Amino acid sequence: VRAAVLAATLAELAAVGYAALTVEDVARRAGVHKTTIYRRWQDRDRLILDALTDHVAAEVPMPDTGTIEGDLLELARALVRWLQSTAGQAVIATMVSGVWQQPEIAEMRRRFYADRFQRAEPMIVRAIARGELPAGTNPAALIKAMIAPIYLRLLVTAEPIDEVTADQAATMALAAARAGVLGSRGVEESRSREGETARRLDG
């Protein structure tokens, strides 16, 4: 049941978008009663978060190629391929649709990325153990450094993305990590100030 409901949620997201998605339509598409969905996921946003988290974990898995360079290249390429897929395009459309900045969505986004950064941790731990990255390299900082130029092109500068974009993003993040500027200290400092500004920016 869980897999059918999550697949139906993604299909609805791609078909009608985040704003118009209803639990009723997901239930109809999955062939279950909507109370089944509410019992398991409580609300629409938790359902969508679960569907996206699961889907991205499957479509953009954390690689284990034997080198951090290989891992980052594979991860960046998988992300670009996913962003070009129907589901990825639906998520991008949601990002720019006007609902993305609502506080409850901001919370969903944070939880989604917290999950992604946690999944990336073993990859970074292995790279540090192999002596490829400085000790203390922060997994979240490294993943963000890698995905940032890809989303910049999509959301800000209006440039196309392709495999070259992915490779440049991976290469840049790796260079920054090797230079030791993606350590844990800077990230912790930044985190300590978040309480202060988070309300203003999300509200």
Added chain:
Amino acid sequence: VRAAVLAATLAELAAVGYAALTVEDVARRAGVHKTTIYRRWQDRDRLILDALTDHVAAEVPMPDTGTIEGDLLELARALVRWLQSTAGQAVIATMVSGVWQQPEIAEMRRRFYADRFQRAEPMIVRAIARGELPAGTNPAALIKAMIAPIYLRLLVTAEPIDEVTADQAATMALAAARAGVLGSRGVEESRSREGETARRLDG
């Protein structure tokens, strides 16, 4: 007249947003006739592009501190301050309002960033002449590397931005540039493929 019209355009943008902005309202606010505006700017989008380009050039000027590190830190901090200003918030709101992905806006965005990258060029040329950056460092690639993590926090991961964000972004871009991964070759390769994918992503 030009300064008054551009100031009125920014004020309207902040007040009503991109979608609702009209040349009539800008004319009324600036105390000029709307034909004066159409004669000079042809259409609404060119007016907005000119207003934003001018405004950002003034509010986020390209620094000349004597070192590339100082320049990038100052530039990143000025960008973060501007993004937190009324005008910056209006632009961010436009980015996520649903109109941002229209092809004519995509063209505006490209022209805006082409102007920014061109303005950044002397800063990079000086840094290369001082031996601080590898020859061939691409100004657009460096500026994009620096702004990418800031926009990622704003638009994707829903994290607050502050001076620490700015300093981390500048430090990361500098590390990547010093490692020689922001050279001109990769960027040109990427550009040659743009024709192929630009239509699909903007359309």
